[in-house]
Amino acid sequence: xxxVEQNSGPLSVPEGAIASLNCTYSDRGSQSFxxxxxxxxxxxxxxxxxxxNGDKEDGRFTAQLNKASQYVSLLIRDSQPSDSATxxxxxxxxxxxxLTFGGGTRLMVKP
Amino acid sequence: DTGxxxxxxxxxxxxxxxxxxxxDPISEHNRLYWYRQTLGQGPEFLTYFQNEAQLEKSxxxxxxxxxxxxxxxxxxxxxxxxxxxxxxxxxxxxxxGGMPYEQxxxxxxxxxxx
Numbered sequence: 001x002x003x004v005e006q007n008s009g010p011l012s013v014p015e016g017a018i019a020s021l022n023c024t025y026s027d028r029g030s031q032s033f034x035x036x037x038x039x040x041x042x043x044x045x046x047x048x049x050x051x052x053n054g055d056k057e058d059g060r061f062t063a064q065l066n067k068a069s070q071y072v073s074l075l076i077r078d079s080q081p082s083d084s085a086t087x088x089x090x091x092x093x094x095x096x097x098x099l100t101f102g103g104g105t106r107l108m109v110k111p
Numbered sequence: 112d113t114g115x116x117x118x119x120x121x122x123x124x125x126x127x128x129x130x131x132x133x134x135d136p137i138s139e140h141n142r143l144y145w146y147r148q149t150l151g152q153g154p155e156f157l158t159y160f161q162n163e164a165q166l167e168k169s170x171x172x173x174x175x176x177x178x179x180x181x182x183x184x185x186x187x188x189x190x191x192x193x194x195x196x197x198x199x200x201x202x203x204x205x206x207x208g209g210m211p212y213e214q215x216x217x218x219x220x221x222x223x224x225x
Contacts, residue, residue, distance in 0.1 A: 004153075008151075031210070034213065042219075043202055044154065044202070097206070099144075099204075100156070
């Protein structure tokens, strides 16, 4: 079992719709959770982080964390073609400071 | 630009040659990380510095890999006797430390070993 799991996709949504990206993690000691966006050929760009159960909103993005279910999600409202990218979920364990990444979900927003 | 910078952005080398990459972190960040990413995968942790001390190394980091951060500012990653399997994007990230430990990535160095 991978430590951080994501559906590789592609997830295809029409422009203006809500895109829902999901991530599960195996280590209950994980402390902080991150969503990075990565365009093809570019490096990861941090878009959200969350470390308390519940929802955190930033503009069109909402991160959701459920530690009991070991589940993190990212909602993108009013999806735009420019949101088309790979979204990487990452966690930091309590014992160390390295990020452990999932394999990423490719999102395609169709005009 | 006050972000993380990496040099070179691209490197093509022949198998068996040595290569060195440089990373300059965000100026106030005392933590610096190296990751490697291959096509279709998420980045994998290689090593981590707090100031000039190398605090952790992944088991992925073979003896051919060495990293330094001599004055707690920029860092170098050297790969000796490169192999085709070393072809990847090498990413550097920095962090100021403290919860939530968010890390910011540089543009990466794409290595191709022929």
